[in-house]
Amino acid sequence: MAKKEKEKKLNAKQRAYEKKQEENGKKVVAWIIGAFIILAVFYLIFIASNF
Secondary structure (H helix, E strand, O other), rough: HHHHOOOOOOOOHHHHHHHHHHHHHHHHHHHHHHHHHHHHHHHHHHHHHOO
């Protein structure tokens, strides 16, 4: 009986960890996309300044 309770707690911890990892992953993806957009804007400014 104690083993089942431990597994339930572990599963709850695992679910919480997975949720935390998913949120962190979304933040990282958002930062990467933002960085690409900023680099694209700088590139467009650089190209426009050469003409």
